[in-house]
Amino acid sequence: xxxxxxRILVVLGMIALVELLCRTGIIPYTVMMSPIQMTxxxxxxxxxxxFSADIVTSFANIAIATVVSILLGFVLGLIIYAMxxxxxxxxxxxxxxxxxxxxxxxPIFVTLFxxxxxxxxxxxxxxxxxxxxxxxxxxxxxxxRVLRKTGQIYRMSRxxxxxxxxxxxxxxxxxxxxxxxxxxSFIGVIASEFILSGAGIGYAIAFAYNxxxxxxxxxxxxxxxxxxxxxxxxLNMIDRRLQARRQR
Amino acid sequence: xxxxxSGAKVVPLSPQSPAREVHAQLRGVTRVFxxxxxxxxxxxxxxxxxxxxxxxxxxxxxxCGKSTLLDILAxxxxxxxxxxxxxxxPVSGVPDGVGVVFQEDASFPWLNVRDNVAFGLRxxxxxxxxxxxRVDYAVGFMGLKDFASSYPxxxxxxxxxxxxxxxxxxxxPRLILLDEPFGALDQQTxxxxxxxxxxxxxxxxxxxxxxxxxxxxxxxxxxxxxxMSTRPGTFIDFVExxxxxxxxxxxxxTPHFGDITARLWEKLRVEAMKIMASGKD
Amino acid sequence: xxxxxGTLIVLLCFLVMWQGFHLLVGASAIASPLQTVLKLGTxxxxxxxxxxxxxxxxxxxAAFAISLAGGVTLxxxxxxxxxxxxxxxxxxxTLYSIPKVVLYPLVLLCFGLGISAxxxxxxxxxxxxxxxxxxxxxxxxxxxxxRTAQVMRLSxxxxxxxxxxxxxxxxxxxxxxxxxxxxxxxxLIGEMFASQRGLGFLLTNAINIGQVxxxxxxxxxxxxxxxxxxSLMMLLDRQVSHR
Numbered sequence: 001x002x003x004x005x006x007r008i009l010v011v012l013g014m015i016a017l018v019e020l021l022c023r024t025g026i027i028p029y030t031v032m033m034s035p036i037q038m039t040x041x042x043x044x045x046x047x048x049x050x051f052s053a054d055i056v057t058s059f060a061n062i063a064i065a066t067v068v069s070i071l072l073g074f075v076l077g078l079i080i081y082a083m084x085x086x087x088x089x090x091x092x093x094x095x096x097x098x099x100x101x102x103x104x105x106x107p108i109f110v111t112l113f114x115x116x117x118x119x120x121x122x123x124x125x126x127x128x129x130x131x132x133x134x135x136x137x138x139x140x141x142x143x144x145r146v147l148r149k150t151g152q153i154y155r156m157s158r159x160x161x162x163x164x165x166x167x168x169x170x171x172x173x174x175x176x177x178x179x180x181x182x183x184x185s186f187i188g189v190i191a192s193e194f195i196l197s198g199a200g201i202g203y204a205i206a207f208a209y210n211x212x213x214x215x216x217x218x219x220x221x222x223x224x225x226x227x228x229x230x231x232x233x234x235l236n237m238i239d240r241r242l243q244a245r246r247q248r
Numbered sequence: 249x250x251x252x253x254s255g256a257k258v259v260p261l262s263p264q265s266p267a268r269e270v271h272a273q274l275r276g277v278t279r280v281f282x283x284x285x286x287x288x289x290x291x292x293x294x295x296x297x298x299x300x301x302x303x304x305x306x307x308x309x310x311x312c313g314k315s316t317l318l319d320i321l322a323x324x325x326x327x328x329x330x331x332x333x334x335x336x337x338p339v340s341g342v343p344d345g346v347g348v349v350f351q352e353d354a355s356f357p358w359l360n361v362r363d364n365v366a367f368g369l370r371x372x373x374x375x376x377x378x379x380x381x382r383v384d385y386a387v388g389f390m391g392l393k394d395f396a397s398s399y400p401x402x403x404x405x406x407x408x409x410x411x412x413x414x415x416x417x418x419x420x421p422r423l424i425l426l427d428e429p430f431g432a433l434d435q436q437t438x439x440x441x442x443x444x445x446x447x448x449x450x451x452x453x454x455x456x457x458x459x460x461x462x463x464x465x466x467x468x469x470x471x472x473x474x475x476m477s478t479r480p481g482t483f484i485d486f487v488e489x490x491x492x493x494x495x496x497x498x499x500x501x502t503p504h505f506g507d508i509t510a511r512l513w514e515k516l517r518v519e520a521m522k523i524m525a526s527g528k529d
Numbered sequence: 530x531x532x533x534x535g536t537l538i539v540l541l542c543f544l545v546m547w548q549g550f551h552l553l554v555g556a557s558a559i560a561s562p563l564q565t566v567l568k569l570g571t572x573x574x575x576x577x578x579x580x581x582x583x584x585x586x587x588x589x590x591a592a593f594a595i596s597l598a599g600g601v602t603l604x605x606x607x608x609x610x611x612x613x614x615x616x617x618x619x620x621x622x623t624l625y626s627i628p629k630v631v632l633y634p635l636v637l638l639c640f641g642l643g644i645s646a647x648x649x650x651x652x653x654x655x656x657x658x659x660x661x662x663x664x665x666x667x668x669x670x671x672x673x674x675x676r677t678a679q680v681m682r683l684s685x686x687x688x689x690x691x692x693x694x695x696x697x698x699x700x701x702x703x704x705x706x707x708x709x710x711x712x713x714x715x716x717l718i719g720e721m722f723a724s725q726r727g728l729g730f731l732l733t734n735a736i737n738i739g740q741v742x743x744x745x746x747x748x749x750x751x752x753x754x755x756x757x758x759x760s761l762m763m764l765l766d767r768q769v770s771h772r
Contacts, residue, residue, distance in 0.1 A: 089535025099759035191630040
């Protein structure tokens, strides 16, 4: 049996097991509802449009955070790459960046911008941007010198070389940064909404939890899970295509 | 100039090496790999006698199963049919007295040169004084004395291979198998390393089997060269070189060397072209 | 050392920007560097602050221990058993990218509002990266090391401890480093919204009362702690590696 089929079997098997445990009451309803019931709730939540505003808010925030961190990260990466002295100085800090529990700065943003999209996007960008910077630096590093020399032999202008040779060559590595930015934006936005917010999916889940509205809560949780899985699978497919180009 | 008229010894297609004690032997050895959708005949049938103290090289086109042959002789893998014997006993697992130098750099990056070389002895429980004596000797012999405390990351590819050879040498193997040990090195370094290998061979009086894709290396270093066909590899020729025991890389300038390489290439070229034509490597 | 000088300059610039920002938006929004340090100093003399620290640390140490032991073991098993590893890897990477915060209500429902919930949050964040890195460590190991161990006729135990473990250790340490940070993050986030004790709770509490200097003091403390531990682990990595 191929690995793919085996994997699908394993995942379906585990879901079936959980379903069984829920139905027989080993996992009590008060703790968690069965996967099938959750799916039902998710469909209901989507159909009722009750949380549409929250869903739209969250995805808008995630999209903005992603785009901002990708662009900002790329530009900063380019700038840092062009200044080796600055890069050497920043390198130890960049390496330690993800050691810092970035979320502890969320309260600071809240005091600055209040409880709203601005703080949420800020923390998400803060979380995601460094992965894009690192990926940009890495990608530019990995462009084999011989490719640039080829551009020179063809007597291409700086801009032509950048767009036609350097960008495609660096693309697989840049895309790794894009993947991470998307992931971090998701995490940043939803976690912030959860901790302290007035709108968005994270807030809606926390609200439902506090009101013991398990139906709404699980419906929304499953929605996030499904969206994240779809987005990740799509990104991974693109990534695999790009990785095939990588220099060994 | 044909090979026959040049004076290279023409040897009948028999694995028997005249009148010397047989150290290791392969008879009717085949190796088959079961893949999910097909069966791969990697090697065989192979018949080979290694005389004690002989320096024997194997040359062949890519994918002919040279490395598989070495694996079987070393006990790292078992043949589907046929027998492998070492010192009269059938090979089952890695026998005592066999050393292997691999193609890839196998030096342990977390140990310095000295600890790398001492590694096998320490695991075997040899006493510390003996270890020190043997390690000092091997390190000195392979020209690593000034680097004894360095780590492999600080050394060149050639030096790292020397560390691997030293590590094998300290175990005092009676049969040394080398799988394209100098493949990653440049030609000049290869020639010098070849000289080192000859020195080692004379010093230890071990039997040596060297796998190489470089004809000149085989021709220059060996007492006898076996030429293998494309997959499934079998021996299609054995060439005696007739060199003196105290030879070194300077034999490359003799006409006899040219004859030997011509003879090797004569058979090998046909096989190598088959590989090229098939588009695979 | 010129390299470190550059980094120090960057940090200095950061301090200057911080001070500037403080002057710009006022003390009610951002505390100055000096105020932050002084507040931290004051807090560190208070017994109940230390009680909060110990609360967080207890949860963190337990969570990290579980993530470490579980992650390395699971990772090695999945690395050695190729098929299982290949099947599990995409599942694990997908789980990794789910915003775990979404599963928090489920964790709370399972574990209640005590320290076990916090430990569960920490493990949720740290287990998978350690597993993935450990699995990768085994897969990336050069096959020639295994064959060398065979040729030297080492016993399986000797092989495992003297060849395989040192060979995979650097990669495992990278995973542990990441797992450390993420476990800490998980525990803190858990405290930030679902606890009445600990540093995370202090943070959210301080937002509610509007104590800006406390917020920043705690953030500073956590940053310094995290960066120090990370740097120590990187030093360990370099020591062990010799590469």
